[in-house]
Amino acid sequence: MALFASLSERLNHIFSKLTKRGKLTELEIRTAMREVRIALLEADVNIKVAKQFIADVSEKAVGQEVLQSLNPAQQVIKIVNDELIALMGPGNAKLEVAPKPPTVIMMCGLQGAGKTTLCGKLALLLKKQGKKPLLVACDIYRPAAIEQLKVVGQRADTEVFEKGTQTPAKTSRQAVEYALRMGYDTVIIDTAGRLHIDDALMKELEEIEKAVSVTEILLTVDAMTGQDAVTVAETFNARLGVTGVILTKLDGDTRGGACLSIKAVTGKPIKFIGVGEKLTDLEPFYPDRMASRILGMGDVLSLIEKAQEAVTEQQAKDLERKMRENSFTLTDYLDQFEALKKMGGASALMSMLPGSKLKIKEGDLDEKRIERTRAIILSMTPKERDNPQIINSSRKRRIALGSGTTVQEINQLLKQFDQTKLLMKQMKSGKGRMRLPF
């Protein structure tokens, strides 16, 4: 998708810009956030929600410690991602149960959001949990809607209660009585799709609420919804007191920013997501997956995770201490290479980066070279690794022989090590932040 490619490229752009500076400043957060804003808007996050979100996150990001293994841009993205997860979560794939049966679930939403199909999916899910659901047909407007629910009910092996086109409130009341009589413990009411600004139809839902004691009011929202998701969710919630949200049609390529908008304005949990046309295509909601989907950069995030795993906090602390004491040795240098290897090697690392055009000189991350460096360091005695200055030309010849390399390569490595040490010395005056020394 062109959309993703352009986002990747832009991100790539910030990465290269921010890597050079290596410090998380207000200006850099602003630069990164500008791109995050576009990513959010292209994902259909409501513009007001996006603005507020960025303001909040920027404030939090300023002055935050940058993780040892991340560059500042990655750090910003990580904070954004964490905040998105926190805002959209926790997922809550549990349907409330009424203390006195039956539990009544009322579906509501705009036309075409997928309520009727969802009714069947919920019925099937409840049956699997050992419940006895009853479906109630209250869409008295759309042609053949009752017929559709009957077919869906048949597929879910669930009885459908219908009273033609009499008022939904009356049908609901009768359905609950029927459920009590017949031993159904859950009643799922399918309602007609309606515009949130259609006062008469919104009143109809309020009438159902008055007629029966409703446990769950689930707002069904098409995941492809744009900026208007906020208005829709706000209105439904204000009038009915929605208890949860279900996002449908997430099996498409929508980035699903409506999810964030809805959660932000209603504060109600996202209970499930619909991921297909089969009745089994209903899944719990995972805020972390949704966050990377909205940002459109799942790969970058998994890279950040890997980097975090590869360098433990203790290792990072040790490294910082050594830098402070200026006692960084070739053994530590090797550790850094090992950490890189843990992340799946340099080429795997590169491939995970958006556009793979990150400003790392190709020679720096040649995997064979990393292997050779490793061989060279391992061919040294521990004493040599701690005090590289003792490595004279005869030692060099021995190491070259042992590692299957040449004396020139050993000279190169020692020179690079000196440069790294020098770099660390310069950074010492800063706050001890460092990245992999490549």
Next chain:
Amino acid sequence: MGLFGKIRDALKKTKDSVALKMRQLFLKDKIGEAFYDELEEILISADVSVRTAEDVIDQVREEAIGQKLKDEEFVTDLLKDILEDTLNEAPVPELQYPCVIMFVGVNGVGKTTTIGKVANWFVRQGKSVTIAAADTFRAAAIDQLEIWANRAKVRIVKHEDGSDPAAVIFDAVSSAKARGTDVVLIDTAGRLHVKENLMKELQKMDRVVTREYPEAQFLKYLVLDATTGQNAMSQAKIFDEAVELDGIVLTKLDGTAKGGFVFSLCGELKIPVVFVGVGEKIDDLERFDAEQFVEGFL
């Protein structure tokens, strides 16, 4: 319908909010980067894509150089012109009879309802219409379409639930040809554009019409829900790649959504909007009018 028809009415809610925001904007009096940023935000909040919004704002900025931008009317007119020009980049092709129109789109956008309304629209033009019930997948889709066919008083060709949609189309087209019917409207099952096998099925249906009725004008209309956000572009692109779209039907414009993505559709993909759906009743359908749409939009 007066000068400003249902589209205008439908967009009135939009108009009020956008116009209000614009007025508030001018009250601030300072015309600088912040002004353009806000203008851009107003467009984006109407589901205009970020890129299109940026383009439009750049154009406004360029035109406004040297002129006093404090004049509200000037900027409004400028914006209107630019937006209307964008819509006019994709002209609507003339209808020729006999014609076959296949309606495609993702689930729940309102294809079946649209076909009922479009059938009625053709009947009112004095044309004979046959509807092909080629959504054999969704539960009760055929029943729903049949009710619409009865309302519009047109003939419907249908098979069993779950039968081959291409076979339904074959029958509908053959019988329409034999009877000399003016218009064949094909309902198809909603499908997400990312499902390759379903898009292949659509191409097969496309081929049946092309092969069996080459003398008819064959149009493929994508039905888009005005509530949709940026995904509308992705839908249009992929459906266009699969069956080459001739037009868009924009539905559910009677809500508070603005459907601002049509500017990108017309500007970038050059696919024209043909009809607009503004309600659930059979005559809640209008021919798209760029001037009216923009008039209502701003």
